[in-house]
Amino acid sequence: MLAENLLAGRTRNMGASAIREILKVVSRPGTISLAGGIPAPRSFPMAIIEKITEAVLQKFGSEAFQYGLTEGFPPLREALAAYLETKGIVATPEQILISTGSQGVLDGLGKILISPGDRVALEAPTYLGALQAFTPYEPRYVQIDTDDQGMLPDALDAALARHSVKFIYMVPNFQNPTGRTLPMKRRLAVAEIIQRHGTLLVEDDPYGDLRYGGALIAPIKTLAPEHVVYVSTLSKVFAPGLRMGFCLAPDLVRHWLVLAKQGVDLHTSTFDQALAAEYLSGGHLARHLPKIIELYRPRQQAMLVAMERFFPHSFSWTRPDGGMFVWVQGPMGLDMEAVNRTAVDRGTAFVPGTFFFAHPGEGKETLRLNYTMADEATLTRAIEILGEVFDEALTGFQKGMSSAFRSSSMVSARC
Amino acid sequence: MLAENLLAGRTRNMGASAIREILKVVSRPGTISLAGGIPAPRSFPMAIIEKITEAVLQKFGSEAFQYGLTEGFPPLREALAAYLETKGIVATPEQILISTGSQGVLDGLGKILISPGDRVALEAPTYLGALQAFTPYEPRYVQIDTDDQGMLPDALDAALARHSVKFIYMVPNFQNPTGRTLPMKRRLAVAEIIQRHGTLLVEDDPYGDLRYGGALIAPIKTLAPEHVVYVSTLSKVFAPGLRMGFCLAPDLVRHWLVLAKQGVDLHTSTFDQALAAEYLSGGHLARHLPKIIELYRPRQQAMLVAMERFFPHSFSWTRPDGGMFVWVQGPMGLDMEAVNRTAVDRGTAFVPGTFFFAHPGEGKETLRLNYTMADEATLTRAIEILGEVFDEALTGFQKGMSSAFRSSSMVSARC
Structure with missing residues (x-):
């Protein structure tokens, strides 16, 4: 047996990342993942x-x-x-x-x-x-x-x-x-x-x-x-x-x-x-970069259009001029970790926004979507599914019939 | 101006490495360096x-x-x-x-x-x-x-x-x-x-x-x-x-x-x-490894033979069955940092052994030689030069005429 207290004091802070667990789950075949944060292989020169x-x-x-x-x-x-x-x-x-x-x-x-x-x-x-x-x-x-x-x-x-x-x-x-x-x-x-x-x-x-x-x-x-x-x-x-x-x-x-x-x-x-x-x-970057942009721009566009169409009115989100992500805010008190579990069961996934806050427990009503890893049709389909999942979550949430989607702790205003 | 106390407490321990400075000096053209610790480019497949x-x-x-x-x-x-x-x-x-x-x-x-x-x-x-x-x-x-x-x-x-x-x-x-x-x-x-x-x-x-x-x-x-x-x-x-x-x-x-x-x-x-x-x-490693060994073995051999011939009798050293280094011990009290400065002036160099001790100031009479980066003739020539430098250092050291090569601090027995 190795001695107890083998680890350094600082090591207790390096907790297993919950986001890694999510990324493992959503990598299973058939899932449309909007959870990742990685470039499309097609973008590689x-x-x-x-x-x-x-x-x-x-x-x-x-x-x-x-x-x-x-x-x-x-x-x-x-x-x-x-x-x-x-x-x-x-x-x-x-x-x-x-x-x-x-x-x-x-x-x-x-x-x-x-x-x-x-x-x-x-x-x-x-x-x-x-x-x-x-x-x-x-x-x-x-x-x-x-x-x-x-x-x-x-x-x-x-x-x-x-x-x-x-x-x-x-x-x-x-x-x-x-x-x-x-x-x-x-x-x-x-x-x-x-x-x-x-x-x-x-x-x-x-x-x-x-x-x-x-x-x-x-x-x-x-x-x-x-x-x-x-x-x-x-x-x-x-x-x-x-x-x-x-x-x-x-x-x-x-x-x-x-x-x-x-x-x-x-x-x-x-x-x-x-x-x-x-x-x-x-000079390869200068020649190749426009191709990467022409790959991602329509993907982002398709996702934003689908969000307008399928997401509930009580949701708001960013409309970035670039990058790889859109940030979504649902109504206060909605627990996006619970919502994501339902979304995964329906074959799509996002990252609950709470993981991106330095102070635990904040931003429970937020989430991050990525659009670089799927084509336009797939993104549209995934957003439609998410829209349905959000609608159901809201219905349960508003009727107070279920606490499944309700955040258990108070959430501070962010965004 | 950035604030004072910008650095973390631990950073004071990351002192500039004296060995880096030596490696910079000996990389100048014309110097035969036995100071490095790197594989021969010719060994790369x-x-x-x-x-x-x-x-x-x-x-x-x-x-x-x-x-x-x-x-x-x-x-x-x-x-x-x-x-x-x-x-x-x-x-x-x-x-x-x-x-x-x-x-x-x-x-x-x-x-x-x-x-x-x-x-x-x-x-x-x-x-x-x-x-x-x-x-x-x-x-x-x-x-x-x-x-x-x-x-x-x-x-x-x-x-x-x-x-x-x-x-x-x-x-x-x-x-x-x-x-x-x-x-x-x-x-x-x-x-x-x-x-x-x-x-x-x-x-x-x-x-x-x-x-x-x-x-x-x-x-x-x-x-x-x-x-x-x-x-x-x-x-x-x-x-x-x-x-x-x-x-x-x-x-x-x-x-x-x-x-x-x-x-x-x-x-x-x-x-x-x-x-x-x-x-x-x-299977490339299995096929290539014998070639690396056949490159280094005669180099080590040539260096060890030259050391027998040219190094003073009061010096001792290891005769390894492999690897990249030979370790040399001179008489107690001899300061190999000073000796190395003379060696560099004569066109060859080693690493003073004191740098390899966790406790500063130990092993001042030791040094490390590398034999992977030069061919047999060059190694023989470098060892001959080092032999001359060691002889001179010993002469000055034994006569007590000069303190240039004498280690200024007490040196504990190591080996």
């Missing part, structure tokens, strides 16, 4: 990948398979500097740090910044993977209120005045889970606030390139470069399986991120970095 | 890689580029189960966890097991990367004495009787930095000791396959399966740049390692895992 794989073997040979710098493969850092310039971000290759998925940056930030009990501010709701990265380092979370345009600057300012916060975590473009985008006016306000308070902002931007309408809004990194860690990934515009993330951080933060990364994985796969370098520098 | 890259694209298509299970790509876990069987280790594919380099397992173990102040026992000297993985979690290290056959079981037993230890970390085959291998008799003793004390052993085995003579010695994992996390990597027998590590842990430990990994990188590169699966299941 397979023909390009064949070509660049050959090119990398030719061009770099054994160098692409050798140990490399913790900071990243130089040709990829060069290519990313050029890529970031298209977003208005000025960076030298040396300032860019490559990571194993953007998850690697989030873990590294948690490791070098969070002492147990330190405060981290984030949107309510927020990205689940960020919570999974930060929580093992035992922070206290400060939730900042949001509306349909994302984080409320006044709420952020008030929170920073009340608490000393290690950093703020935010997804300003097509947020996961809500699809919301922070408008320019709020970005300017956030930039002013973080500079005034001397607070670090982690600006996570995995979805920015998946824009189906409207114009690019400048990253907050361009407005307060010394106070922002800009984090992104090629997962949504190249291939997620390659785990290719990166960040552009103030020098002090980058210095420690590199040392932390050395202890975590030494460096990110050289071969995968070489493929990514070739994808960017060969 | 480039022709096989071209073939299996094509095969993976054909066989798995977009699946090789999609998000995958945190636990690992199923075909790789199957292939590794078969591979481990050749070492006498019985494992189902489900028990194997893939990691981003074996470094990923070490970081994960630190995260789930070490609370600040917890004790970790390790060989003196030990693998530097393990210290870099564990140290951010703020353990106290208990150094266990070693001799030319590796860790002393009596010393381990005494340490476990004295202290409560979270786990023991050990490299039993061709250890980095010493090249030493723990004989079967000691493995049996260690297996008995850890079972009696209920202590977890982390058995790190990156070099086991690089055996140039003698017969396989069974892993400790086969002797005490419920008390051992067996960790290994394909870095030395396939390609290090692919960052392909794995472990076989008791169920409780694996459960938490998976949850920790989810927060760190979600999963290891699917494409790289698919390449590794194909390398193993296609």
